[in-house]
Amino acid sequence: MKDEGGWTRLDLLARRLTPFLITITLVIIAQVPMHLPATISIAPALALIAVYFWGLHQPDLIPAPVVFLVGLLQDILTGVPFGLNAFILLIVYGIVVSQRRFFFGKSFAVLWWGFATLSFVIGVVQWAAMSMLMGQFLSVGPLLVEYLATAALYPLVAYILVLTHRNILNEA
Amino acid sequence: MAHRFAYVFLLAAALGILLLGRADPLVFERARMTVTDVTAPVLDALSRPAITVSHVIGEMRELAVLRDENKVLRAQNERLLQWQTAARTLMAENEQLRDLLGFVPDVEAQSVTARVIGDSGGAFVRSLLVNSGKRDGVKKGQAAMVGHGLLGRVAEVGNRSARVLLIHDLNSRIPVVIESSRARAVLAGDNSTTPRLLYLPLTTTVKPGDRVVTSGYGGVFPPGLPVGLVNSVGEDGVRIAPYVDVSQLEFVRLMDFGLDGILDDADRDSGATQSRARRSR
Structure with missing residues (x-):
């Protein structure tokens, strides 16, 4: 009986950790060179999708400190100024969690639209912040490509996350 | 709360x-x-x-364009064979002249070949992660080359990984020289595919197609590493099309030319005296 309690707890822990691990995995996958036939290779911001998704559906599975850590990992792997993604992801997380009521029960298209809008605004903020940090106006092209790639990948990533979410909920 | x-x-x-x-x-x-x-x-x-x-x-x-490519390559091969003859003659002549002058040759370059394992592809940063680090002899400031073109320099070194800052990156500044006119400039990345030339003397004439190579100033890179061709000369300055295509990179060569223009962490920690000594060397 005691043993079974241990297993249950382990199972619960694994379930609670899944969203975190998936988000970390997405951060790493985004870094893998895809060798696409393009002049500039752009890594989509997959972690942004995950933070948006979990923030919307079940923020208690990735609390703010986890979002912070995910952001730092992304900063390290992409080589951007340390703290940038941590800051950006926390902002997104904060907005999404506070707007959960609005998105509750809305269709997938609305969620997608919400993501596209939010990531666009974030993109502009990010561009302004980086331009200030670097002391010059940065070219918008690569950022725009990254934004479009991320928005286009949202359905695919969200689908994987929905499956995961269902599994965690159903058997917990 | x-x-x-x-x-x-x-x-x-x-x-x-x-x-x-x-x-x-x-x-x-x-x-x-x-x-x-x-x-x-x-x-x-x-x-x-x-x-x-x-x-x-x-x-x-490639299969689809094999025939056409073959034709182009044959023509190119013929041209290159002529160049080879010319190069051989010049090399022999050069050697004799160097002998006459008592010229001290540069240290021969050593290189480490590393696999590209991470491509940040970020909108703000242009850098790559490679799977070689300190244990393979990679050092900060080394030149990263692909084929015969300059790709960037090693910016951070871990034990078994290193980050290469591409010449496209915002923070990249490389002293270069235009091969034909010998006009010096600094190649500055701006995250676009075509970095800009800064501080080009106003009196020089630059035209698209001019070759740009490193000048060796600053002592980080040796002179003469091929960087790219002048792509456009216009309102927003002179832009370079680098020889290296960043999107299809699989392996890069990290070159050790025996230069130490960039101070590494150890120097930084041990204070200014050592770095001054190093500079005066």
């Missing part, structure tokens, strides 16, 4: 880290390279299947 406090605290922490890192970029370097080292094997493993898929697609595309 506690949640809100934690959130605001983390937000402030992220902002603080951002500003601190901006003020002193080396503060977090060790942490960065440690984490990169840990993830390097994972990235290494993941990059291999991606390469395989890319190879298959690439091969199919």
Whole structure:
């Protein structure tokens, strides 16, 4: 009986950790060179999708400190100024969690639209912040490509996350 | 309430880290390279299947243009053979002249070939992660080359991974010279595919197609590494089309020319005296 309690707890822990691990995995996958036939290779911001998704559906599975850590990992792997993604992801997380009521029960298209809008605004903020940090106006092209790639990948990533979410909920 | 406090605290922490890192970029370097080292094997493993898929697609595309390409290559081969003869003659002549002058040759370059395991592809940063580090003899400031073109320089070194800052990156500044006119300039990345030439003397004439090579100023790179061709001369300055195509990189060569123009961390820690001594050397 005691043993079974241990297993249950382990199972619960694994379930609670899944969203975190998936988000970390997405951060790493985004870094893998895809060798696409393009002049500039752009890594989509997959972690942004995950933070948006979990923030919307079940923020208690990735609390703010986890979002912070995910952001730092992304900063390290992409080589951007340390703290940038941590800051950006926390902002997104904060907005999404506070707007959960609005998105509750809305269709997938609305969620997608919400993501596209939010990531666009974030993109502009990010561009302004980086331009200030670097002391010059940065070219918008690569950022725009990254934004479009991320928005286009949202359905695919969200689908994987929905499956995961269902599994965690159903058997917990 | 506690949640809100934690959130605001983390937000402030992220902002603080951002500003601190901006003020002193080396503060977090060790942490960065440690984490990169840990993830390097994972990235290494993941990059291999991606390469395989890319190879298959690439091969199919190549099949389609095989015949045309063959024709072009034959013509090129003929031209290159003529150049080879010319080069041989010049090399022999050069050697004799050097003998006459008692010329001291440059240190022969050593190189480490590293696999590209991470491509940040970010909108703000143009850098690559490679799977070689200190244990393979990679040092900060080394030139990263692909084929015969300059790709960038090693910016951070971990134990088994390193980050290469591409010449496209915002923070990249490379002293170059225009081969034909010998006009010196600084090649500055701006995250676009065509970096700009800064500080070009006003009196020089530049035209598209001019070759741009490193000048060797600053002592980081040796003179004469091919960088690219002048792409456009216009309102927004002179732009370079680098020889290296960044999107299809699989392996890079990290060159050790025996130069130490960039101070590494050890020098930085041991204070200014040593760095002064080094500079005067």
